[in-house]
Amino acid sequence: xxxxxxxxxxxxDDPETAGQLAxxxxxxxxxxxxxxSGNEALSRGAASDYAVITIDRMLPDIDGITVMxxxxxxxxxxxxxxxxxxxxxxxxVRGLRAGGDDYLVKPxxxxxxxxxxxxxxxxxxxxxxxxILRVGDLAIDLMSRTASRRGKDIALLPRxxxxxxxxxxxxxxxxxxxxxxxxxxxxxxxxxxxxxxxYVGRVRRKVDGQQAYPLIHTVRGAGxxxxxxx
Amino acid sequence: xxxxxxxxLAKTLTSSTFRLALIAIGTFxxxxxxxxxxxxxxxxxxxxxxxxxxxxxxxxxxxSVYDRSGRDGLISLMQQRLADKSFAENVxxxxxxxxxxxxxxxxxxxxxxxxxGGWTEFRAPKPVSTATSPPLLRAMFATLPQGDRLLVGxxxxxxxxxxxxxxxxxxxxxxxxxxxxxxxxxxxxRRTVGRIESINATSRAIMQSGLDKRIPLRGTHDEWDRVAExxxxxLERIETLMGEIKQVGDNVAHDLRxxxxxxxxxLEKAYHGERAGEADQTLIGDTIADLDAVLRMFASxxxxxxxxxxxxxxxxxxxxxxxxxxxxxxLYDAAAEQDDTRLTVAGDREVKMTGDRDLIFxxxxxxxxxxxxxxxxxGQVVVSCENIDGTPVVSVxxxxxxxxxxxxxxxxxxxxxxxxxxxxxxxGLGLSLVAAIARLHAAxxxxxxxxxxxxxxxxxxxxxx
Numbered sequence: 001x002x003x004x005x006x007x008x009x010x011x012x013d014d015p016e017t018a019g020q021l022a023x024x025x026x027x028x029x030x031x032x033x034x035x036x037s038g039n040e041a042l043s044r045g046a047a048s049d050y051a052v053i054t055i056d057r058m059l060p061d062i063d064g065i066t067v068m069x070x071x072x073x074x075x076x077x078x079x080x081x082x083x084x085x086x087x088x089x090x091x092x093v094r095g096l097r098a099g100g101d102d103y104l105v106k107p108x109x110x111x112x113x114x115x116x117x118x119x120x121x122x123x124x125x126x127x128x129x130x131x132i133l134r135v136g137d138l139a140i141d142l143m144s145r146t147a148s149r150r151g152k153d154i155a156l157l158p159r160x161x162x163x164x165x166x167x168x169x170x171x172x173x174x175x176x177x178x179x180x181x182x183x184x185x186x187x188x189x190x191x192x193x194x195x196x197x198x199y200v201g202r203v204r205r206k207v208d209g210q211q212a213y214p215l216i217h218t219v220r221g222a223g224x225x226x227x228x229x230x
Numbered sequence: 231x232x233x234x235x236x237x238x239l240a241k242t243l244t245s246s247t248f249r250l251a252l253i254a255i256g257t258f259x260x261x262x263x264x265x266x267x268x269x270x271x272x273x274x275x276x277x278x279x280x281x282x283x284x285x286x287x288x289x290x291x292x293x294s295v296y297d298r299s300g301r302d303g304l305i306s307l308m309q310q311r312l313a314d315k316s317f318a319e320n321v322x323x324x325x326x327x328x329x330x331x332x333x334x335x336x337x338x339x340x341x342x343x344x345x346x347g348g349w350t351e352f353r354a355p356k357p358v359s360t361a362t363s364p365p366l367l368r369a370m371f372a373t374l375p376q377g378d379r380l381l382v383g384x385x386x387x388x389x390x391x392x393x394x395x396x397x398x399x400x401x402x403x404x405x406x407x408x409x410x411x412x413x414x415x416x417x418x419x420r421r422t423v424g425r426i427e428s429i430n431a432t433s434r435a436i437m438q439s440g441l442d443k444r445i446p447l448r449g450t451h452d453e454w455d456r457v458a459e460x461x462x463x464x465l466e467r468i469e470t471l472m473g474e475i476k477q478v479g480d481n482v483a484h485d486l487r488x489x490x491x492x493x494x495x496x497l498e499k500a501y502h503g504e505r506a507g508e509a510d511q512t513l514i515g516d517t518i519a520d521l522d523a524v525l526r527m528f529a530s531x532x533x534x535x536x537x538x539x540x541x542x543x544x545x546x547x548x549x550x551x552x553x554x555x556x557x558x559x560x561l562y563d564a565a566a567e568q569d570d571t572r573l574t575v576a577g578d579r580e581v582k583m584t585g586d587r588d589l590i591f592x593x594x595x596x597x598x599x600x601x602x603x604x605x606x607x608x609g610q611v612v613v614s615c616e617n618i619d620g621t622p623v624v625s626v627x628x629x630x631x632x633x634x635x636x637x638x639x640x641x642x643x644x645x646x647x648x649x650x651x652x653x654x655x656x657x658g659l660g661l662s663l664v665a666a667i668a669r670l671h672a673a674x675x676x677x678x679x680x681x682x683x684x685x686x687x688x689x690x691x692x693x694x695x
Contacts, residue, residue: 109522157560187588188588195561199565
């Protein structure tokens with residue numbers, strides 16, 4: 001990762017929220033620029049190279065979606081994370097269709113935001129070409145859709161494999177329940193039960209059961225992280 | 231009550247129906263007056279022209295005598311005429327060029343001006359007449375070849391009184407029509423105003439005291455009764471919704487207060503207590519979890535509200551119910567396994583319908599979630615998709631304790647929870663979400679006894695071709 005790719009532009013008109021985001025993102029090792037209006041976002045976004053741009057849907061002057069389109073037209077390739085108080089699925093779909101890369105509904109937890117920024121930042125600078133991904137003694141074959149630990153096959157259902165693949169691709173990063181639902185099941189709603197936990201629990205039993213060390217870790221209040229020890 | 235009567239009268243007079251009636255009466259009156267005037271004028275001019283012809287004929291016969299036998303012959307003929315009773319209505323006068331009377335039954339040549347001939351109307355005493363006022367005469371006069379002047383006319387008082395009678399008849403019948411129309415329109419308007427007034431009175435009563443008032447029906451099954459019926463049904467629906475909102479409000483207050491009270495207590499304790507790293511961590515973690523529960527509840531409520539405003543039908547596509555049910559079962563497979571429940575899909579292999587994939591997923595997911603939660607541990611839950619006579623149907627059945635038949639209606643209310651599941655996880659919004667999604671898709675929900683257990687069926691509409 002280059003220095004430029006740890007830079008984030010936060011477009012947010014509420015000064016307190018913007019301050020909180022800037023502080024927390026700085027603590028997490030990012031350099032943060034703030035823009036409090038659509039026009040400011042346009043000039044800042046075009047001036048520097050950002051790893052991720054987070055943008056509020058409702059800005060005092062120009063709509064966030066319009067700002068995003070404008071910057072895309074100007075050739076800005078940085079991924080956009082749309083943050084909005086409009087939570088309906090339609091709004092999400094509209095935002096994503098307009099060129100947003102991810103969507104987060106207010107209020108959100110900071111770990112959720114950080115997880116999504118990490119995932120977006122990684123997406124923008126690495127393209128995985130290999131067909132076999134490895135984490136510790138786990139290997140997953142993207143072609144044959146199989147997983148194994150220490151050479152021993154793990155029997156997974158197709159959806160379970162997809163879930164594991166998503167965790168592996170985000171190795172070392174926190175993945176929230178909503179992200180799993182969105183990327184593994186293509187669902188944009190909150191089932192309001194612990195269904196994801198139960199599902200991850202089953203995958204975890206298959207992957208981590210009777211192994212030397214666990215790979216899938218629960219991150220309290222945030223989600224899951226796949227990581228090899230050491 | 232004179233006050234009420236005058237208010238009603240004032241309302242009658244200012245009502246739009248009455249104004250419409252006035253316009254109708256006015257138009258009708260103008261047409262009737264025009265027709266009657268035409269009748270009047272054509273009748274009177276017909277009578278007048280017949281009399282004019284009679285005068286002209288008489289003049290012509292006198293003139294021919296004058297032409298044949300000269301002034302003396304004419305005088306003798308005139309004297310004959312004057313003696314004849316059948317010519318009593320006629321007036322004659324023959325005068326020399328200096329207008330001195332030579333013969334006739336008029337005292338003097340009437341004031342005809344300098345004209346040599348033509349028609350004239352005048353009043354003059356007739357020698358034979360017994361009338362107190364001089365009658366109206368119409369006459370034709372001309373200057374004869376030797377300069378003598380002859381006037382032949384007749385009494386047209388009869389014609390005058392005849393046309394006067396017609397005129398009176400026309401005017402009185404027009405007046406009568408106006409009066410009748412006015413009375414009729416007041417009666418009709420009064421009736422309309424009365425019905426509208428009863429609707430208005432109910433509306434005012436509702437604004438003042440509440441939604442329990444209804445517009446009285448007269449049992450006439452006319453359009454007014456239908457309007458009243460529809461308004462009453464609308465009020466019924468509004469009352470139900472208001473009741474639901476109140477119920478929801480109460481439940482929200484109750485369900486939100488619990489976590490909020492916990493949070494407050496925790497924070498208060500921490501505020502007054504010593505800072506302790508480990509304990510603070512737990513406290514903050516628990517508080518965030520409670521806060522998330524509160525936010526989730528809000529999200530569910532707004533989501534139901536958004537679905538109920540029906541703004542999503544543009545997202546409708548043709549979907550295969552079986553695919554969606556399969557995905558739901560796949561997602562809940564692990565949860566079912568945890569409860570030792572067997573979760574399976576049954577029925578047809580393809581059931582096409584028109585709808586919103588995400589919402590249908592959500593609805594089936596909620597039903598499956600409920601079935602697993604409230605079913606029997608170690609039992610089974612079956613999701614079946616069928617095409618029954620072209621209607622796509624999805625049903626979710628469990629073999630748990632089921633729901634008492636008396637509670638069927640209530641379970642779709644927001645926050646409704648059976649007493650025995652009061653402490654099970656969930657916020658009681660699941661089935662009202664299902665109900666909202668069903669309403670958006672114009673689907674019918676059917677609850678059946680699965681003996682044992684509950685079978686919930688959603689009857690969707692056939693796909694649009």
